[in-house]
Amino acid sequence: MFRSRRAGLVRRLWRHRCAGPGPEDGPGALKPAAHALFKKLKDEELELLVQAVESRGAGPSGCVWVARAEQRGTKQALPPQVLLCRLYRWPDLRHPHELKRLSCCQSFGGWGGCGEGATLCCNPHHLSRLAMPETPPPPYSKISPFGCPWAEVSERPISSHLESGCDAHGDWRDPGLAWSSTRDGCWCKLAYWEHRTRVGRLYAVHETSVNIFCELPQGSGFSLGQLQAERRSAAVRRARSKIGRGLLLSRERDGVWAYNRSEHPIFVSSPTLGPPGARGPPVRKVLPGYSLQVFDYERAGGQAGWRRPGDGPYDPNSIRISFAKGWGPCYSRQFITACPCWLEILLTKPR
Template sequence: MFRPKRSSLVKRLWKHRVRPQHHEAGSEVESAEELELKSAGQSLLKRLKEADLEALLAAVETRGAESTPCVWLSRAVLQLGKRKAMPHTLSCQLWRWSDLDTNCEVMRHLPCKSGEVDANSVCCNPFHWSRVLPPGTPPRASRQLFPHSAFPPLITQHLTSPATKHNALYAPEYSPMSLHHSMVSYDQPRDDHSRVCWCHVAYWEHRSRVGRLFAVYDASVHIFQHLPQGDGMCLDLLQAPSSEDSVRRTRDKIGVGLVLDMQDGAVWAHNRSDFPIFVNSPTLDIPGSPALIVKKVPPGHTIKIHDRRVSKVIERHRDAAFLEGPFDPYAVRISFAKGWGPHYSRQFITSCPCWVEILLTGNR
């Protein structure tokens, strides 16, 4: 009775697998590498229960847009030709990145429980994992001083625009150049369980703040435009209709957005959208250099956007000669789909249509 259903689930999952880039479209001929991957993949699917197959299929068909549970398997390695692969990296290779090296580092998203519930099991939901951006990825460097490289003089004034007027009753105008004053005087709210807010997220469109600061208490927060059953910071609820084509186009590209995780004193950003995000953080900058570094993070990748230990070192040893005005080692800026700096037409992040500022509240 149940065998036909299981067979149907397996066939649907196999239909959604990611084919290698060198595979010719429409070709039925499979290379030796593809045959090895197929054998290992079939072995992985045989080890899953029917309920796990359903959960895996839901994740694959929605491409992670909907919240899906962990899919547990034993950590026992699978044979992939002459190589061996862990179940979760094989799952990611089958349904996310065909070029993923089985030894390549991938990182789980919170609230995935892999490694927490059972040390002998691992989550094989491929959309609970991201590829870690290699440390050697070439950054986009801007030979301009911080913080004026991020904000031209005009932004030091309190700014208003039609895009933010509808929020005037809820949030005072906010200038990023007055960050130090704003955050020191900002009352960190607590809920009934006395959870501490570890960061606030400010959403911007060009030079205008949109909506109020979003306080984050949980170890993970999702920032998105549209998301079925979404839980987190929904930008669509903050936005007013825009007459700017660039803003409308970028809003459409945000999609399922990104996830911020706080783990062991570090903050990670997982890009879940179909377009790159661009990140600037003091802990990504070159120590002792006036250059402002902007990192491009492709879809499906993750990057450590802030390290508290590094920020403390930077704060102690920063060169005052490179700084004009307030310096905040606990502020991170992320632009959706559009980069900025000398390699782009946009020299400042305030020229980017849609971006967020992550304001870490601890140790200020």
């Protein structure tokens, strides 16, 4: 690549950085580290990074590889993925364990990240931020205090692997294996609701992940924008306008995860989000760009169904997600059926 072309890409990257610095950063504090990293990227990877940053993750983008050894050095104290996520997504990010890699990334699950000198993807839009509990916790919080604060699988110490279902040799004991071994390969079905009315047919999911969206420039999945209804209230139309890129739902080793790709919060309720013996499933708020484990396979056994007055029976193997609007004791909407737009995820129970 001509030097002027490469310099132009670097200028475009620097121009798209987040406006607000982190609490410990003065203006331009990350510039030396960022430019040092840009110099180490190959030409094609620099172009991929520009594409991902300028599209803000709207479409699929390739992995941006950097050697793990580059994470240490005098000019760059931050790991590359943390540096780029601070520049382009979350200026207050501090540690790689606050991040969760998305299933679309080739570094997901350890690919490209094992061994000394191995490469690691640092595309900031191949990462999400783990939803963390608020302090003090309100009646609803962004993650269950009983959940595991997952870090990136490929970056966790051996002790953490042991605690999360990995033996001493690094081999996974997959608690989700039974959930994925269904007869027809369909691990869940999606139902879209507007208040108390289901709109469209059930959508069967066979791939390990699925996009659920109204407006997604590139990609495939469950398009809510194509579902037609005879009458839509103003509240439903307003809520649908906020779905945008929607969410990414993925079946992983430890359970089902939801990544909020939209520009508005989503609200999630699941039997495995609350403590054992709870009177009903809690509601958790997931901010844009954050991920939450919405169903835990290991905790799913022995869950009984609930019934709340006015809300109908609750399937212990289902997840409910409302777009932009919460419900429960802290809201005027007591039940999810009062939410304008919501999704029901019906998990296929293992035989």
